[in-house]
Amino acid sequence: xxxxINSKNxxxxxxxxxxxxxxxxxxxxxxxxxxxxxxxxxxxxxxxTLLIFSYSWRLSSYDTSLEKRVAQAKMKINSLREEEExxxxxxxxxxxxGEILNSxxxxxxxxxxxxxxxxxxxxxxxxxxxxxxxxxxxxxSLSLEQxxxxxxxxxxxxxxxxxxxxxxxxxxxxxxxxxxxxxxFQLKR
Amino acid sequence: MSIKISSDxxxxxxxxxxxxxxxxxxxxxIKFLLPKVSQIFQHQRQLKIDETEVIKLETKADFLExxxxxxxxxxxxxxxxxxPNEKDVAGLLIALExxxxxxxxxxGNFGLRPGLVATDSGELKxxxxxxxxxxxxxxxxxxxxxxxxxxxxxxxxxxxxxRIGIDFQAGxxxxxxxxxxxxxxxxxxxxxxxIENPLPEFSPxxxxxxxxxxxxxxxxxxxxxxxDKIGKENPFQPLVTPLLQE
Numbered sequence: 001x002x003x004x005i006n007s008k009n010x011x012x013x014x015x016x017x018x019x020x021x022x023x024x025x026x027x028x029x030x031x032x033x034x035x036x037x038x039x040x041x042x043x044x045x046x047x048x049t050l051l052i053f054s055y056s057w058r059l060s061s062y063d064t065s066l067e068k069r070v071a072q073a074k075m076k077i078n079s080l081r082e083e084e085e086x087x088x089x090x091x092x093x094x095x096x097x098g099e100i101l102n103s104x105x106x107x108x109x110x111x112x113x114x115x116x117x118x119x120x121x122x123x124x125x126x127x128x129x130x131x132x133x134x135x136x137x138x139x140x141s142l143s144l145e146q147x148x149x150x151x152x153x154x155x156x157x158x159x160x161x162x163x164x165x166x167x168x169x170x171x172x173x174x175x176x177x178x179x180x181x182x183x184x185f186q187l188k189r
Numbered sequence: 190m191s192i193k194i195s196s197d198x199x200x201x202x203x204x205x206x207x208x209x210x211x212x213x214x215x216x217x218x219i220k221f222l223l224p225k226v227s228q229i230f231q232h233q234r235q236l237k238i239d240e241t242e243v244i245k246l247e248t249k250a251d252f253l254e255x256x257x258x259x260x261x262x263x264x265x266x267x268x269x270x271x272x273p274n275e276k277d278v279a280g281l282l283i284a285l286e287x288x289x290x291x292x293x294x295x296x297g298n299f300g301l302r303p304g305l306v307a308t309d310s311g312e313l314k315x316x317x318x319x320x321x322x323x324x325x326x327x328x329x330x331x332x333x334x335x336x337x338x339x340x341x342x343x344x345x346x347x348x349x350x351x352r353i354g355i356d357f358q359a360g361x362x363x364x365x366x367x368x369x370x371x372x373x374x375x376x377x378x379x380x381x382x383x384i385e386n387p388l389p390e391f392s393p394x395x396x397x398x399x400x401x402x403x404x405x406x407x408x409x410x411x412x413x414x415x416x417d418k419i420g421k422e423n424p425f426q427p428l429v430t431p432l433l434q435e
Contacts (some may be wrong), residue, residue: 031203038207045222052225059232066239069377073246077384084388086265087256089377092273093391094399096375100349101398104342107350108335123357130352140359157397 103189106131110187117157117185119149125180133187135166141178149170154185165189199257242385249388264403271345271405272375276321281372283346287408292337294329322351325368331355334366341370344406348372 077084110129114137118124125140142150150168157163169182265425273280289296327334341348352369391399 027200029201031200031207034204034207034211038210040215042210044293045218047220048218052229055223056229056232059236063239064235066236066243069243070239070246073243073250074384076250077246077253080250080257081382083253083257083261083384084263087253087388088380090261090268090399091266091391091395092377093268093375094391094395094402097272097347097373097402098398100347100373101401102394103221104401105339105348107353108328108338111335111338123359124355125357127355127357128353131298131349 002189027083074143099135102184105115106133106189110135111136113157113187117150117163119153121144122146122150131187135183135185137183139183141174141176142181145176147181150181150183154183167175239261245387246384252388256283264399267405267407268399268402270407271347271402272373273346274376276372277346277374278321278348281348284346284348284408286326288337288340289345292329292333292340294327294333294337297326297328300404320374321372323370323372327366328363329366331357331360331364333363338368340406341368344408345406346372346374347402347405 107129110133114127114129114135118137118139119142120141122139125138126136127138128134128136139150154163154166154168158166164186166183166185169184170180171178171182174180270280285296313386327337329337338350342350349371350368351371354367356365358364
């Protein structure tokens, strides 16, 4: 009986011991995990702080170098003030004159166009041309054939888009049996 | 019992520091590092803007340096003769006189009414004050007339042919022409120079216009005077010339 009791006591003792050991083990593990997490967090914080501050320092040193570059560039621009004024004036002048420069040579172009429209061998009596392409030609002596050629030429000019409009004004017969004719037409630029 | 308490206390004590670190460090990170990070981002953005600004300024400075090397002032001086700021009547007369000499044609009395040539403020306000219209009667061959028209449009100051009236004479090579010309002036608008303002750029067409202007024929006042021998001969010339040569 006593032996039985003893064995029972031992059993109970061993049952009580097992959770206590486990508890200790659990706590030890928990502390270990917590310590690792804390170490990791601390290390990460330290690393992040280091990185942030070193990057911030790098940025501010770059900022300083940029400021130096700005100051240098401004100084250089200031020393080239006269060149800037000249260059700006040059651009202003060229822009203002652009349209006039582009329209140069139009009158000569119109003269060539008029020449190509006239029937061959015909010399005009007078010719008036302006910048807009408005032309008035007086042809002193044309035969009927030449009038027809002129008419065809003007029609061709209109169909080719060279002439906006053409008008044959007064026709009068000369003593030599020829025709004096006034032609008005508008050349396209 | 006391052993149990002391062991529990030990456990808590061992856990306290890691727990403090785990709780406090994220708090510290949120409190101090996060604002610093957002500050860095802001700084980065600002630096990018500054960088663009610096590049712009440096490009402008380099461009101006190049302009100095390319002698922009010399170009502008020529442009100023071709496109004067205000009515340069003398310049126009010199050009016409020189053209007359070179073109081999008869130029009659030309009608020139310069009108307002300068103002107190230096500003010419209306369009008509920026132009000088004049007529030029010419007697020459048709070929010479066409050549003259080409030349006058490439001679300083900038002149455009507005209208031409040509009378052909039967049996004669000569034609009588009346040219209606317009010389243009381009007053400058003075703008205050601001370092940060970017420089205007020439478009390809404007570059072409500049080249055209730079190729204009310019007659100087001296050249027109030196070539002309007007009035009586200098009786002392034979005496003065050897002295000048010495």
